[in-house]
Amino acid sequence: MRDIEMDSRRDVSIGMPEDSRARKPQREVLEWDEQAERMASLGRIATGIAHEINQPLNSLKVIADSMLYWHRKGKPADIEKIMENVSRISAQADRINDIIQHIRTFVRNQTPVDPRPCQVNVAVEGALALLGSQLSSHGIVVKTCLDPSLTQILAVSNRLEEVIINLVVNAMHALDSVERLEKRICISTRQAGSRVILEVEDNGCGIGEELRGRIFEPFFTTKPIEGMGLGLSIVHSVVTSFQGCIDTVANADCGATFRVTFPTYAGHAGEGAQG
Template identity: 40%
Template sequence: MGELEVFSNHLKTKLRLNTVLRLMDVISEGIISFSSGQINWVNHAFTSLTGYNYDEVVGRKFSNLKLAQLTDEQLVEVEESLIKTGKWRGNVQVQRKDGSAFYCQLAVNSLHNEAGFLEHSVAIFTDITGEEKFKQEQLRLQELSAAIQKSASLSAMSAGMVHEITQPLNSIKMIILGLLYWRDDSNCAGTEELYEKLGEAAREIGRIEEIIRHMRSFATLSREPEFEECNINGSIARIMKILSQQLSARGIKCISELTENLPAINANLNRLDAVLINLLTNAMQALDQVEHNKKELICRTFLEERYVVMQIIDNGIGIDERILDCIFEPFVTTKAPHQGMGLGLSVVHNVITRMGGKVAASNNEDRGATFTIKLPAFL
């Protein structure tokens, strides 16, 4: 090969390289090329993203810039991934020259020569600050909606709780009045009778303590709930008892069609109770809007393949077809403003999904609606 041909090939290679560099200089992602840890080229987008100019970074060690704020776990992950596959990708926080930070997706690729030795590495920075802020806002809204729904559920429970606590309080009152009567009467009760009455009072106080304990645990739902084996029929029976006064006052007949000996489910009991209260409250509100005198609410459970299925069925007004497909999205509602913000069903969806389950809504053929929840069974 003559010198002229060698020079020509070298010139073509240089022209191709310059073309590639110009193309890389106009794309929106920031790019760094470095070898042996030392930066040898950056594109225009990188300088715009970070505030560093070309001369400030070229020739410096990549690690000395402290651009990507990687945790110790991420550093180990990057090293292992580059050794095994020659590339790594992840979301990191990047610090600008002025000290401010932004979120980006960082992709690192290693280029090896024919002998297998590392020659160059390329890091590509894609600004995802908007996406990260959107995710954080979504998380904040989910936490807010859960708090609002918890407050609404506690409000729905309060009337039933008052009734539940009033009963044992009345029993305790009658026991105490009886003891006072015996004290004033010449024919006083014997020691055994006295102890028996005190035992009855203690049992009634225990009932009140159990109710208060349940309310307290419900009011302090943690962000990361603990899961345990739960009996879904037991949860339904407990919540139906709490809401029984409200159902009766509204003239609603409640029918339980609970399959016996169902397998347990893996759930958080308090959050499962919150789901039940939400769905039953919605059903009661739907039945409030109908005029017929045969208002019915059916709670049904059964086993379907590997799922324990629960259905809440009412013969109320049904669900507006316009929102049926998006009813579990936040702020979707047809209720009046004073009746809710449309957050309850989105919370139900989030809770059931985190338990590994599914939730669906449908209109009945005649009237009313059905909400179906499927949760994995312990088989």
């Protein structure tokens, strides 16, 4: 486990040195923190993207190489087989295109925008579209239980997606560290009166009692190599910026469950009317 005070990377790679933070006006420090936050998210997302694109790219290479191989051997496939391979190539290219389109939307939305009514279920589907094949290649089964009658919340859709991506990637890492007959991530949404609840649950290593109070601290990580310890602090700041709250709750499978609660859009409108 790394500790915030002991981690020299804090200053070197993404944070601002403590003494210069002290000299900076508050607004600049905030801007710097936002920039650091964005860079960290970008790194995490870039790793996911590389993985997502690598798979269809490998398939393209295998199909094309096998056609070339048989052609060089003087045994070209018949036209039907060639057309079948061409359509497989086209499908893989479509898959890469989908991923790129998705990333474009995500990046375009990085500039600060006002919260709008949005649907948590759509953000869950967006996050899974980005992470789906990575999860299955880790042998993880994803189950979703999304309430179709969920009401909208007031948020920024790509930030919401980022929250879910961070929670799911953490769950994936927790599952990578254990042996299980079935590695599972369950994502559910439900309505509870004037609140919308999102839960991301896994049957991974779980979070020890002694760590629960620290996991939302910036730069707190138990991952010796790949972790920066920023994911959950970003999640926390995004969720609270939409008037929501996040917590961990007990999980019957000894894994971790993150529960995120948002007020509904109608709830916000009601507040506005009163205020």
